[in-house]
Every structure is written in structure tokens, then in C-alpha cells.
Amino acid sequence: MCDNIKVAARLRRPLLRESDSILIAKVKSENTISIGRNEKDECKTFQFDHCSTYSDNALEDQEQLYELLARDYLLHALDGYNTCIFAYGQTGSGKSHTMTGSTQCPGIVPRICQELFEVRDLYESSDDQLNTQFKIRCSYFEIYNETVRDLLGREKCRIRERPDKTTYVEGLKEFEVFCVSDILEYLSQGNERRVVGATQVNELSSRSHAIFTIDIEQQEITPLGHTLERKSSIKLIDLAGSERASASKTTGEHLKEGANINRSLSTLGRVISTLAKTKKPILIPYRDAALTWVLKESLGGNSKTCMIACVSPCDYEETMSTLRYATLARNVKTSAQVNAHELPDGREQILAMKAQLEELQKALSQVDNQRAIGERMEKIKLTNQFLESRIEQERDLTASYYKKWAQATSERDSLMLLVGGILGSVQETQVNALRGQLSSLKFRSEKFGQRLDLECNELKYDSGE
Numbered sequence: 001m002c003d004n005i006k007v008a009a010r011l012r013r014p015l016l017r018e019s020d021s022i023l024i025a026k027v028k029s030e031n032t033i034s035i036g037r038n039e040k041d042e043c044k045t046f047q048f049d050h051c052s053t054y055s056d057n058a059l060e061d062q063e064q065l066y067e068l069l070a071r072d073y074l075l076h077a078l079d080g081y082n083t084c085i086f087a088y089g090q091t092g093s094g095k096s097h098t099m100t101g102s103t104q105c106p107g108i109v110p111r112i113c114q115e116l117f118e119v120r121d122l123y124e125s126s127d128d129q130l131n132t133q134f135k136i137r138c139s140y141f142e143i144y145n146e147t148v149r150d151l152l153g154r155e156k157c158r159i160r161e162r163p164d165k166t167t168y169v170e171g172l173k174e175f176e177v178f179c180v181s182d183i184l185e186y187l188s189q190g191n192e193r194r195v196v197g198a199t200q201v202n203e204l205s206s207r208s209h210a211i212f213t214i215d216i217e218q219q220e221i222t223p224l225g226h227t228l229e230r231k232s233s234i235k236l237i238d239l240a241g242s243e244r245a246s247a248s249k250t251t252g253e254h255l256k257e258g259a260n261i262n263r264s265l266s267t268l269g270r271v272i273s274t275l276a277k278t279k280k281p282i283l284i285p286y287r288d289a290a291l292t293w294v295l296k297e298s299l300g301g302n303s304k305t306c307m308i309a310c311v312s313p314c315d316y317e318e319t320m321s322t323l324r325y326a327t328l329a330r331n332v333k334t335s336a337q338v339n340a341h342e343l344p345d346g347r348e349q350i351l352a353m354k355a356q357l358e359e360l361q362k363a364l365s366q367v368d369n370q371r372a373i374g375e376r377m378e379k380i381k382l383t384n385q386f387l388e389s390r391i392e393q394e395r396d397l398t399a400s401y402y403k404k405w406a407q408a409t410s411e412r413d414s415l416m417l418l419v420g421g422i423l424g425s426v427q428e429t430q431v432n433a434l435r436g437q438l439s440s441l442k443f444r445s446e447k448f449g450q451r452l453d454l455e456c457n458e459l460k461y462d463s464g465e
Ligand SMILES: Nc1ncnc2c1ncn2[C@@H]1O[C@H](COP(=O)(O)OP(=O)(O)O)[C@@H](O)[C@H]1O
Pocket: 011, 012, 013, 015, 054, 058, 061, 089, 090, 091, 092, 093, 094, 095, 096, 097, 098, 206, 241, 310
């Protein structure tokens, strides 16, 4: 959705010290503010989307500005659009009063926080089944001397570009907030650090640009039972004073600081005037300053943006310069889109999850199989190693047995030979002995036979035969 940046002018009330000053600016109608050096001077009028003046009741003025201008940006954010409100103007023109205000007289930021949580409570406590769940986070940083300082986290951060060409602050701390006091606590913590940081360099907080971001995530059940998710962010910016550096401030640290403020605000001016052209050049100088680089989307992209030009009623030059700057911004178009998408409904989700589960189980079983195979392989490897060592051992044993066997065999053979020899010799002696015995027996029996014969013969002779 193509939309022009909405530009409002806010005329602050004269301060006590200005009670004697000539009032140079006047809000003529809801859309017109006029400015002249003095009453006789011809007035110059400027038209804006909204012009607000002051009354005797500062609190009511704050309330009115919120209701007529700022509330819409909360509502757009709840619809899913990114939104941005920034206050521009010279130091002392009422930027911080407009954006933050005080406890007694709260400005846009605390009012947006308050109403956001009221809406959240209303939605979340509703009895119907279509209630919306909220997730709200906040972050706070400042740009001082072209450096990004996280006001809720570590000091310095860098601005990075995403692949889709949007920019973000790298490492910026974001805090989830659950109630309005949570978010206001972070806001005041950041503001304190902003002041401390600024006083360390002997300057007022108006020398830095402060950017407070609220991120909203909503999950809503549609009547068809689908879940719709909306994401949006609200950027609330209190810019550094836009006044030109005075002669007294043009030395040393102040010179650098002033140059950097001028650089970021003049780059903001150039970006705005480039974006305001009908025929836009290809290159928009966002990168020339940290402020425009980080606000790239808010200035020329996906955002509904509002600029509040805060002006003093007594400083002609500065008020004129601010109103001219603001006029330029009126021609800038942004193209905000609702950042919402439907989440797959329950049934589809379950089916998708089931399919995913099956796939995972399959993969797991494969992994298990592979693991089992691996384990078995490992076992086989171990068994092989064991067997190999056994074979080796057995081979050694066999060799030693064989050796022993060969030794035993040869020992046995030699023993056999010996035994054979012994046996042979044993038999021979026995035979010889027997032979000896036989021959002695034979000899004795022959002798005996001879004697017997003799005796027989003697007997025969004696008997007279
Ligand atoms: N609309 C207003 N009504 C009443 N007081 C205001 C208004 N705007 C600014 N002031 C007062 O003017 C002074 C300077 O405003 P401040 O917001 O600090 O300026 P800036 O932030 O632009 O430097 C503060 O004291 C503030 O309370």
C-alpha cells in the first residue's frame, strides 16, 4: 500500500524564560500553521496533515496529540504494518516532551506502551475461541557521533544489511516484555543511560538520535480455524536537535559532534528530498549516515511513517527551517505491507508432522541398521584379528611341535637303532649261550651215553653173557 509520510507540526508553548519574546508562529487550523517575524511581517503559511498547538493544560495537549495522531500508528501496527514516528526540530522545541514526556505528562511512547498492553489484555482475556496471543519485545539504541550505542545492552553495535536489503542493528539486545511496567522500565533505563552517556562528554542528550523499538508478534485463530501470524514493529524516534552549530560550539569535540549531527540530519534531508521526487534516482543516499541507513525501511520502504516537526513559538529562523524541512517530507511515499501470513492449520500441520516423523524414523532405522552393520563389522574385524593371532600362534606351535616331533622322531629312530642293536646283541648272546648250553648238554649226554654203554657192557660181562 503506497502511502505518503504523514507530517504533523507541533507548536510548543512558550517557556517561562520566553515570556517576553515575540510569538512568531501560530496554529491557524487543524492543518495550517503560520509564521512571521513580527505582527507586521507578512505571514507564511504551511499546510500539514495535522497541526497541534498548546493550551493551559499540558496533560490534555499530550492526550490530544496521542489520540489525533499517534494512536493510528499503534492500530496500524496491530494490523501488521511496520510503523515509525519521529520527532524533528531544534533543541528545546519539544521533541523529548512529545515522544517521552514525563511521569505527570506522558508523551507518545509511554501512551503507545500503555494502550498496547490494554489491547493485549483485552484480546487475550476474551472468552471466544478466536483469542489472539501476543509476544511483545523492545529494544533501545542511540546514534551518537555516527556510532550505534545499545542503551539496554553492550555499548557499540554495527548496522548490517540483510539479503533482502533491509537493515538491522547487529547484536542489539531485545527484551520480551509481559506488562506495561516492564516496557516502561526498559524505556527509563535506556533514557538514564542516554543522559549518563551524554553527560560524560559534557553534552545534553539532544546531541544523539534515540530509537526505541517495540516488536509485536500476534497469533490469531481465524474463524476458519487457521492460525494467522502478524509481525510488526513500531519505531519511536527522538532525533538530535536540528539547529545549526553556533559559533561558540565550533571547536574540538563539539565541532565533530555538530558535524555528525549535521551530517545525519542533512543526509536525512537529502534522503527525504530524493524520495520526494516523482522520478526517483536509482541510488538513494541512505548509506551516507548511520541514521538514514538504519531507518532505510521507515523512510522509503515497508512502513507507515509519521514525522512530527516540533517548533518553538519564538525562534523564527529555526522554526522556518524546520517547517521547510517538514514540507519536503510530505511528498515522500512509503509502501507499507501487512506482515501477516497464515500458519498451516492443525490438521495439515499434524499430517506434515506425521510425514516428517515417518521420514525421521526411516532415517533413524537406517542409521540404526548402519550402526548395527558397523558394530557387526567391528566384531568381525575383531574376530578376524583374534583368528589371525590364533593362526599365527598355532603356526608357531605347529612349527615348534614339528620341530619337537622331528627331534623326537630322530631321537626315537636313534633309540630304535640303539634298542635294535641292544636287542640284536641280546638275542645273539642268548643263542650263543643256548648254543653253548646245547653243545655242553650234547657233550654231557654223549659222555653219559658212553658211560651208560660201558656200564651196560660191564653189566653184560658180569652176568656172564
Ligand atoms: N507542548 C509543550 N507543552 C509544555 N511544555 C513543553 C512542551 N514542549 C516542550 N515543553 C517543555 O520545553 C522544554 C524543552 O522541551 P524538550 O522536549 O526537552 O525539547 P527537545 O527534546 O526538543 O530538546 C522542556 O522543559 C519541556 O517540558
